Structures are given as C-alpha cells and as structure tokens.
Amino acid sequence: MxxxxxxxxxxxxxxxxxxxxxxxxxxxxxxxxxxxxxxxxxxxxxxxxxxxxxxxxxxxxxxxxxxxxxxxxxxxxxxxxxxxxxxxxxxxxxxxxxxxxxxxxxxxxxxxxxxxxxxxxxxxxxxxxxxxxxxxxxxxxxxxxxxxxxxxxxxxxxxxxxxxxxxxxxxxxxxxxxxxxxxxxxxxxxxxxxxxxxxxxxxxxxxxxxxxxxPDSNTGQFYNKNAVRRKSNADAISLVILNLKKENLLTNAILRHFIQSSLEYKSFNLFNRILNSLDLPIFDMMKWKLFYYQLPLRLFVYKIYKNKIKKIK
Missing domain, CATH: 3.90.550.10 (Spore Coat Polysaccharide Biosynthesis Protein SpsA; Chain A)
Structure with a gap:
C-alpha cells in the first residue's frame, strides 16, 4: 500500500x-x-x-x-x-x-x-x-x-x-x-x-x-431551541451575507430569504445586523425595513389563505 x-x-x-x-x-x-x-x-x-x-x-x-x-x-x-x-x-x-x-x-x-x-x-x-x-x-x-x-x-x-x-x-x-x-x-x-x-x-x-x-447531536440540540446553536446559526447567516456581498453574489431573492429568516432570530438582532453590514442607500434601507415589519402580517394572511384553499380542495 x-x-x-x-x-x-x-x-x-x-x-x-x-x-x-x-x-x-x-x-x-x-x-x-x-x-x-x-x-x-x-x-x-x-x-x-x-x-x-x-x-x-x-x-x-x-x-x-x-x-x-x-x-x-x-x-x-x-x-x-x-x-x-x-x-x-x-x-x-x-x-x-x-x-x-x-x-x-x-x-x-x-x-x-x-x-x-x-x-x-x-x-x-x-x-x-x-x-x-x-x-x-x-x-x-x-x-x-x-x-x-x-x-x-x-x-x-x-x-x-x-x-x-x-x-x-x-x-x-x-x-x-x-x-x-x-x-x-x-x-x-x-x-x-x-x-x-x-x-x-x-x-x-x-x-x-x-x-x-x-437529541444530543448538534442538529438535535438546534431543533430543541438550544441558545448556543441558534446564536451560531444567526452568526453564520451574517457571515454568509458578508461573503456574498464581497463576491457580488447577493441578490434581492437571497436577501429577502434571509430577512424573512431573521424573524426567528429577533433575540440575536439578526435583521439589524444584516442591514448594518450592507451599507445600503437610505431608500433601500427603508424598503427592507418596511418589508421586515410587514412580514408577520403578510405571513399570517398567507397562512389563512392556504388553510382556505385546503378546505376547498
């Protein structure tokens, strides 16, 4: 050998x-x-x-x-x-x-x-x-x-x-x-x-x-709401966005996805961390803030809509 x-x-x-x-x-x-x-x-x-x-x-x-x-x-x-x-x-x-x-x-x-x-x-x-x-x-x-x-x-x-x-x-x-x-x-x-x-x-x-x-695996701990694992996920998202910005690969679709995901990480201030890392023009900053703060209502309405569609079927 x-x-x-x-x-x-x-x-x-x-x-x-x-x-x-x-x-x-x-x-x-x-x-x-x-x-x-x-x-x-x-x-x-x-x-x-x-x-x-x-x-x-x-x-x-x-x-x-x-x-x-x-x-x-x-x-x-x-x-x-x-x-x-x-x-x-x-x-x-x-x-x-x-x-x-x-x-x-x-x-x-x-x-x-x-x-x-x-x-x-x-x-x-x-x-x-x-x-x-x-x-x-x-x-x-x-x-x-x-x-x-x-x-x-x-x-x-x-x-x-x-x-x-x-x-x-x-x-x-x-x-x-x-x-x-x-x-x-x-x-x-x-x-x-x-x-x-x-x-x-x-x-x-x-x-x-x-x-x-x-349950003792890293993934098992994450889905059991382990604070260390969840904070790490928020930190990883921040790092990914910074890298995409550096590589000119950050699209609106990707940014929208992560801003929506940041709703799950309010305790880690993920949304503001994302915006602050991008150095956006004021208009774009306001646009994404409006998108973020309207998200809970939009997701709630969408959930009701999906439930109605299921009942019709």
Missing amino acids: NSIPQVSIIMATFNRAHFILESLKAVQNQTFVNWECIIIDDGCSDDTSEVITTILNQDSRFKFQKRKDTYIKGLPGCRNYGLDLAKGDYIIFFDDDDIAHPQNLEICVKELSNNDISFCRYIREVFTGDFNYDFDYSKDYTHFEISVRDIEKILKNEILFNSCAVMWKKECFINHRFIEHLMYAEEWELYSRIISSGFKGISINKPLFYGRKH
Whole structure:
C-alpha cells in the first residue's frame, strides 16, 4: 500500500464512547483502502480512548490526536486541526456517531478523478436506533453538476450540504477554513463560501452516509431551541451575507430569504445586523425595513389563505 494516503478522513470526537467504535469499523470496512482517519479528541471525559485502543493498535491508518489549545474547542476547531494534519489529496469529514457506506470512498475518489471537479456530494440518509447494514452496492446512479450558479439553492437548503456528505479535493481548503467560534451551521457557511469562490463539483444520487438521529447531536440540540446553536446559526447567516456581498453574489431573492429568516432570530438582532453590514442607500434601507415589519402580517394572511384553499380542495 502507498505510504502516503490518498484520502484523509477527519473525525472530531467528544464523549461518544458508546457510538464511535461502530463508526470506526464502518471506516475500516471501506472498499477503498488507501486512507488515513484522523480522530481529533475534543477533550473527552468518558472512556473513548480506552474503547478505541484495540482498533488503533490493529490498524495504523487510524491516528488519534488531542486537539491543541491553539484551536478553539468544538467541531470547527477540531476539523481545522485535522486539515492541518491531513496528508491526503482528498478530504472528507465523518462524525463519531454515524455510519459510512462501504463504497463511500471508492465512489467519491472515482468521481474526483475528473480534473474538472473539486468536490463530490452524495445523499445522506438518517436512522434511529440500531443500524440496518443491508447496503445497496449498485454503482448505477444519476448525477448533476454544482457550481456558483446554484448558490441560492445551497443557501436555502434546497441542495443540502451536510458536513459528512461531501468529499473535497484538498485545494478547496487552501484559502478556506471553518470559522471556529461557530457551533452550528459552520459547514453550511464554509461550504457556501468555497462554492461561491468558484469551485465546482458533482452531486450523485446515491446514499453513501447514514446519520444517527438522537437529541444530543448538534442538529438535535438546534431543533430543541438550544441558545448556543441558534446564536451560531444567526452568526453564520451574517457571515454568509458578508461573503456574498464581497463576491457580488447577493441578490434581492437571497436577501429577502434571509430577512424573512431573521424573524426567528429577533433575540440575536439578526435583521439589524444584516442591514448594518450592507451599507445600503437610505431608500433601500427603508424598503427592507418596511418589508421586515410587514412580514408577520403578510405571513399570517398567507397562512389563512392556504388553510382556505385546503378546505376547498
């Protein structure tokens, strides 16, 4: 085997001793074998290190590192540390409680052998409880290209970019890293920034990753109204808008979408933060303020209208 891995898998972990071994075995079962898996310990206080000792000793492709204090505690800091350690030409982020399809690396590497694309996105499905290992090994799937022209769909989550559902060429991270103070939507902010800078890729219609649903996940905490996760999402939106402005990609449709979303983040003053960051002419400022303050009434009327239409049908 080549001593230099072609793929670097970066896995941050924090107190997931009850899940991580199953995730690592899914990595070990990959049909593509030229990889390294860099496990970054984010300050575990459980027995994670003891649980994974056997697999570390058996398979030298796994590396276990403590996050350095120069990186902020959390997923973004761990992943940035992993990026600095990575030796592979391709980068992929796996979580410590999920399951990768055995063909994940094989199929993505094959797609990325095309020099015209810089990332390969695939389908991520979710599961609860015990995982069903009845994998579909078919290699027949459709695909479509993704580029900066799709940025609005990406930002609106019409084209989802989950953190563990993309393999990237390492070049994508030369000038782009995770914002380490973000504790939610950090991948959404980074990935949209990478794509808005001109990198293009491919999306394949095949499930290659399976996310475990449980209340202690970042996503579970966000939907349970965790204040830290919600503040992070508001901060990520502000950063996305600033980047779009810099890249001359901020359209009225995108701005309207985020101003409407800011209704959910009043406690974080998101609407005023958005407007203040854009340095708009007075007329445009007043136009968006009028739009924002009328939104609750408009949404209420629209809801009544939809209910009436449903009753008629």
